Amino acid sequence: MKNKTIIYRSPKEIDSLIHAFQECSLPRNQWTHAAHLTVALWYLFYDSEPEAINAIRNGIKHYNWVQGIESTKDSGYHETLTLFWVRTVCGYLAEESRNRSIVSLANGLIAQYADRTLPFRYYTRARLMSWEARTNWLEPDIRAIDSDTVAIGTKY
Numbered sequence: 001m002k003n004k005t006i007i008y009r010s011p012k013e014i015d016s017l018i019h020a021f022q023e024c025s026l027p028r029n030q031w032t033h034a035a036h037l038t039v040a041l042w043y044l045f046y047d048s049e050p051e052a053i054n055a056i057r058n059g060i061k062h063y064n065w066v067q068g069i070e071s072t073k074d075s076g077y078h079e080t081l082t083l084f085w086v087r088t089v090c091g092y093l094a095e096e097s098r099n100r101s102i103v104s105l106a107n108g109l110i111a112q113y114a115d116r117t118l119p120f121r122y123y124t125r126a127r128l129m130s131w132e133a134r135t136n137w138l139e140p141d142i143r144a145i146d147s148d149t150v151a152i153g154t155k156y
């Protein structure tokens with residue numbers, strides 16, 4: 001673990017975040033990278049991968065709609081980034097014991113993947129920031145995503 005910062009102290013804190021996300025009542029300033037990772041972890045921990053992906057994708061789109069966040073070339077929902085981070089969380093869960101608590105897993109995930117620039121190790125800025133990447137899954141153009149860093153999983 002790179003950073004020992006504790007974000008969550010109890011499952012109730014995670015459940016509160018998930019509830020606020022699902023109800024679209026989570027303040028935008030709390031919809032952080034750590035919150036995104038926690039939401040992905042929660043769904044992937046409790047649901048099958050296909051169900052989790054649909055819940056994450058639809059949840060983010062619905063949250064954005066309720067919050068008035070439009071999908072433009074520069075903001076809003078981003079399919080490739082969403083699925084990149086889902087793959088990252090899948091890889092993390094494959095490596096970590098499912099016997100650990102959701103709190104321990106969430107704190108470990110956030111500490112290990114705090115660097116929001118990780119996708120740029122796999123994608124050029126032009127490819128990742130394109131409208132095509134925002135609306136569809138695109139494979140990386142710098143290097144392949146391998147099982148050592150992020151789970152390959154099924155083709156999205």
